[in-house]
Amino acid sequence: MTDLRTPTRQGVIAAAKSIAAILPPTPLLPVEIDGVTVHVKAENLQPVGAFKIRGGWWRLSNLNEADRAAGVVAVSSGNHAQGVAWAARRLGINATIVMPRDAPQVKLDNTRALGAEIILYDRPGEDRDAVAAKLITESGAALVHAFGDPWVIEGQGSAGIEAVAQLGREPSRILACCGGGGLAAGLSLACPNAAIHAVEPVGWDMVGQALATGDIVNAGDDAPATICDALQPTATKPINLGILSGRAEPGIAVCDDEVRHAQRWAFANLRLVIEPGGAAALAAALAGKAPLDDSTVIMVTGGNADPAAFAKTIGG
Amino acid sequence: MTDLRTPTRQGVIAAAKSIAAILPPTPLLPVEIDGVTVHVKAENLQPVGAFKIRGGWWRLSNLNEADRAAGVVAVSSGNHAQGVAWAARRLGINATIVMPRDAPQVKLDNTRALGAEIILYDRPGEDRDAVAAKLITESGAALVHAFGDPWVIEGQGSAGIEAVAQLGREPSRILACCGGGGLAAGLSLACPNAAIHAVEPVGWDMVGQALATGDIVNAGDDAPATICDALQPTATKPINLGILSGRAEPGIAVCDDEVRHAQRWAFANLRLVIEPGGAAALAAALAGKAPLDDSTVIMVTGGNADPAAFAKTIGG
Numbered sequence: 001m002t003d004l005r006t007p008t009r010q011g012v013i014a015a016a017k018s019i020a021a022i023l024p025p026t027p028l029l030p031v032e033i034d035g036v037t038v039h040v041k042a043e044n045l046q047p048v049g050a051f052k053i054r055g056g057w058w059r060l061s062n063l064n065e066a067d068r069a070a071g072v073v074a075v076s077s078g079n080h081a082q083g084v085a086w087a088a089r090r091l092g093i094n095a096t097i098v099m100p101r102d103a104p105q106v107k108l109d110n111t112r113a114l115g116a117e118i119i120l121y122d123r124p125g126e127d128r129d130a131v132a133a134k135l136i137t138e139s140g141a142a143l144v145h146a147f148g149d150p151w152v153i154e155g156q157g158s159a160g161i162e163a164v165a166q167l168g169r170e171p172s173r174i175l176a177c178c179g180g181g182g183l184a185a186g187l188s189l190a191c192p193n194a195a196i197h198a199v200e201p202v203g204w205d206m207v208g209q210a211l212a213t214g215d216i217v218n219a220g221d222d223a224p225a226t227i228c229d230a231l232q233p234t235a236t237k238p239i240n241l242g243i244l245s246g247r248a249e250p251g252i253a254v255c256d257d258e259v260r261h262a263q264r265w266a267f268a269n270l271r272l273v274i275e276p277g278g279a280a281a282l283a284a285a286l287a288g289k290a291p292l293d294d295s296t297v298i299m300v301t302g303g304n305a306d307p308a309a310f311a312k313t314i315g316g
Numbered sequence: 317m318t319d320l321r322t323p324t325r326q327g328v329i330a331a332a333k334s335i336a337a338i339l340p341p342t343p344l345l346p347v348e349i350d351g352v353t354v355h356v357k358a359e360n361l362q363p364v365g366a367f368k369i370r371g372g373w374w375r376l377s378n379l380n381e382a383d384r385a386a387g388v389v390a391v392s393s394g395n396h397a398q399g400v401a402w403a404a405r406r407l408g409i410n411a412t413i414v415m416p417r418d419a420p421q422v423k424l425d426n427t428r429a430l431g432a433e434i435i436l437y438d439r440p441g442e443d444r445d446a447v448a449a450k451l452i453t454e455s456g457a458a459l460v461h462a463f464g465d466p467w468v469i470e471g472q473g474s475a476g477i478e479a480v481a482q483l484g485r486e487p488s489r490i491l492a493c494c495g496g497g498g499l500a501a502g503l504s505l506a507c508p509n510a511a512i513h514a515v516e517p518v519g520w521d522m523v524g525q526a527l528a529t530g531d532i533v534n535a536g537d538d539a540p541a542t543i544c545d546a547l548q549p550t551a552t553k554p555i556n557l558g559i560l561s562g563r564a565e566p567g568i569a570v571c572d573d574e575v576r577h578a579q580r581w582a583f584a585n586l587r588l589v590i591e592p593g594g595a596a597a598l599a600a601a602l603a604g605k606a607p608l609d610d611s612t613v614i615m616v617t618g619g620n621a622d623p624a625a626f627a628k629t630i631g632g
Contacts, residue, residue, distance in 0.1 A: 024482065027343045029361060042361075044587045045345060106584065166340065264623070268422065271360045271619030273587040303587030307580070311631020314623045 007243070009189045011154035015058040016161035016190075022090075023053070026159070028166035028297070031269055033285055038296040039171070040270060041163050044278055044303025048110065050230075051159055051301050052076075052083030052146075055182060058155030059144050060087040068093050071141040075099075075128045077229050078107025079277075079302050080146040085114035096141065098132045104229060104275075104306045124221060147182030148237030157186025163297050164191065172295035175199055175281035178251070180233040181207045181240035183301065188247050194297075196248045199284040201226040201259075201277075207236045208251020211244060227256045227309075230277030230302055252290060258283040260313045266300070267314050275310075278302030323559070325505045327470035331374040332477035332506075338406075339369070342475070344482035344613070347585055349601055354612040355487070356586060357479050360594055360619025364426070366546075367475055367617050368392075368399030368462075371498060374471030375460050376403040384409050387457040391415075391448045393545050394423025395593075395618050396462040401430035412457065414448045420545060420591075420622045440537060463498030464553030473502025479613050480507065488611035491515055491597035494567070496549040497523045497556035499617065504563050510613075512564040515600040517542040517575075517593075523552045524567020527560060543572045543625075546593030546618055568606060574599040576629045582616070583630050591626075594618030 029040045043051035060072060071094035074084040081097040088095035095116040099108060100123035111118060121131050136143055145152060164170050171194045176184045178198035184207065188196050198207045203224040209217040218235045226232065259276050262283035266272045274282070278301040284290055285298050345356045359367035376388060387410035390400040397413040404411035411432040415424060416439035427434060437447050452459055461468060480486055487510045492500045494514035500523065504512050514523045519540040525533040534551045542548065575592050578599035582588045590598070594617040600606055601614050 024344060024346070027358075027361060028340060030340070030363065042343075045343060045358075047346065049587050267589055267621075267623065267626075271365050271589040271621075273583055273589060305583075305587075307583065307630045310583075311627035315627025315631070 005150045007150040007153040007189060009192065011150070012157035012186060012190045013161060015054065015154045016158035018061060019054055019057060019158050023047070025162045025166065028163055029270060033292060036292045037294050038285065038292050038298055039167060040282070040298050040300055041159060042272055043159060043299060043301050044272060044274055048082035048086050049302060049304040050079035050083065050278070051156060051183060052079045053086055054158050055152035055155035056080065056083030056087040056144065059149060059151040060084065060091055060093060062151050063142060067142045071095065071139060072144050073098065073132050073135050073141045074144045074146065075132045076146055077232065078103045078111065079230050079304060081107065081111040081116065082114060084144050085111050085116035089115045096135055098128050104304065106304050106306055110304065147180030147233070148239050150239065153182050153186045153239070154189070155186070156183040157190040159299065160187040160190025167295065167297065169295060170194055171297040172293055173197060173290065174297045174299065175284055175290055176299045177231060177277055177280040177301040178207050179231045181236045181244055183299065184248060185240045185243040188243055197252055197284065197290050198244070198248055199252045199254060199281045201228040201231050201280065202253045202255045204232050205251050205253045206233055207244065208253060210236050210241050211248055211251055214245065216241060227259060228277035228280060230275065231280060252284045254280050254283040254287065258287045262286055263310070263313050272300060273303045273305055273310065274300055275302045275305040321466045323466040323469040323505060325508065327466070328473035328502060328506045329477060331370065331470045332474035334377060335370055335373060335474050338373070339363070341478045341482065344479055345586060349608060352608045353610050354601065354608050354614055355483060356598070356614050356616055357475060358588055359475060359615060359617050360588060360590055364398035364402045365618060365620040366395035366399065366594070367472060367499060368395040369402055370474050371468035371471035372396065372399030372403040372460065375465060375467035376400065376407055376409060378467050379458060383458045387411065387455060388460050389414065389448050389451045389457045390460045390462065391444045392462055393548065394419045394427065394620060395546050397423065397427040397432065398430060400460050401427050401432035405431045412451055414444050420620065422620050422622055426620065463496030463549070464555050466555065469498050469502045469555070469559070471502070472499040473506040475615065476503040476506025483611065483613065485611060486510055487613040488609055489513065489606065490613045490615065491600055491606055492615045493547060493593055493596040493617040494523050495547040497552045497560055499615065500564060501556045501559040504559055513568055513600065513606050514560070514564055515568045515570060515597045517544040517547050517596065518569045518571045520548050521567050521569045522549055523556070523560065524569060526552050526557050527564055527567055530561065532557060543575060544593035544596060546591065547596060568600045570596050570599040570603065574603050578602055579626070579629050588616060589619045589621055589626065590616055591618045591621040
């Protein structure tokens with residue numbers, strides 16, 4: 001297995017075709033923000049509650065027979081975990097997922113329910129990549145990286161192909177919640193003329209910082225707490241930065257209060273359950289941090305919300 | 317204006333075509349219940365948060381010029397109100413809505429925000445139909461009945477036409493949340509071979525009782541409290557009973573606890589915000605009150621939930 005391949009727009013289109021054969025498109029919901037009708041791509045309505053099912057499916061369905069037999073390993077705070085586990089179950093592949101001990105219970109439960117084996121690690125302190133590397137050395141399993149993988153990038157980009165078909169034109173701009181940059185990179189390939197905005201939590205804007213400096217930047221041990229558990233990568237990867245450099249707009253950072261406001265707004269105006277990390281792009285739009293027009297697409301990327309935390313956000 | 321016309325399948329198909337030109341289809345979401353993959357039609361994702369936008373649009377867009385100029389009057393606990401107000405705003409028609417004083421604040425606010433004038437009445441005690449009749453006599457406005465109207469029935473049925481296209485076949489059965497029977501009647505016309513289940517709150521099963529006895533049955537003053545504010549009609553109407561008699565399955569009644577369980581289940585498994593009345597059909601499915609197979613469609617009809625009540629249901 002190699003990850004040296006460069007992801008392409010043709011690959012994104014092929015991924016979209018493969019995914020359309022097994023999953024209904026997620027809706028593109030028109031909604032008004034400050035008098036402008038924008039379009040929300042509700043990826044939280046995927047069977048695993050997140051867009052990660054796309055990259056998981058495209059990567060696993062492209063493994064050769066030997067790799068399938070050896071199984072796959074993934075590292076994830078929970079949504080990539082479920083995407084890989086869902087695809088693995090459907091394809092009859094063994095999946096082992098390295099997850100942080102403090103991952104939301106709902107994500108641990110859902111990943112287990114999909115039949116994956118879970119290995120817990122401590123965040124911060126333990127090196128999750130080292131845990132995964134050890135598993136791979138021992139078992140010969142293939143690593144399915146959450147964002148630094150050409151098939152994963154192409155798979156995530158399929159959401160953009162769907163959005164173009166639903167909108168009837170290429171979006172003028174796309175606001176995407178961003179962890180390591182897999183989705184943003186995939187959307188860049190899917191929609192070559194759209195402005196792409198990567199939206200990250202304050203202090204975890206590793207893609208924004210990489211775009212600004214031109215170099216990979218690592219999250220410090222002093223990175224602040226964030227409610228966006230899905231958007232805490234240690235750093236982006238060269239494959240993501242290579243696609244996004246000179247292509248994406250400057251990064252946008254949002255704070256916890258802006259994210260909670262977006263969750264409440266979506267509850268009332270979209271009737272969607274959005275987890276904190278899945279609401280980052282919407283938070284940026286509501287906070288006026290990106291220009292909006294009637295060809296703007298806002299990615300809502302995940303809905304695996306902790307019930308108690310969500311109840312506090314909307315009812316408190 | 318007459319309401320003596322008999323609604324037809326051709327009318328439902330025409331309504332579906334008209335609605336497809338202005339609204340994206342709501343998603344049909346596959347989800348597993350007891351090992352069976354069923355299909356949830358998420359009408360809570362309509363712009364007004366409920367399927368009522370369909371009937372409102374089809375009725376108002378078929379008014380003649382004189383009726384449009386005179387305006388419309390509707391009686392509603394909140395979702396039909398928003399559907400009519402949305403269509404009226406889009407068509408430049410004045411709308412006056414008679415709403416119960418105890419309607420959820422979110423529904424009152426949303427209806428007002430859509431530009432409709434609201435007249436409040438006291439439930440129980442005041443006769444809402446008399447309030448509306450007085451308004452109509454004074455203004456010459458056209459009544460848009462929430463369920464006992466041929467255009468409204470055809471409009472609601474358009475959800476069934478969409479579901480057939482999305483499923484790729486006619487559903488074997490459809491579970492529909494039911495107040496007065498407008499949606500159930502419309503779906504009966506849309507899907508002539510599907511088993512139709514009207515699901516109502518315990519004690520407010522006016523359609524179920526009418527189906528059982530063959531006669532219109534009025535809700536007594538001693539009807540129990542229910543959290544399903546959208547499903548409290550005083551009685552069904554002959555036009556609805558006429559379509560459903562000998563066509564619908566026996567009615568199904570669900571209690572508040574079953575509805576709350578369905579809201580929690582949808583939060584976790586569908587990432588949807590569903591109001592109590594909109595979760596009745598799902599509650600029936602989860603409670604094993606109807607047979608399920610992989611061609612079963614479950615209507616989720618509304619998502620205008622009170623935030624505090626919803627927070628208590630999912631987090632408490």
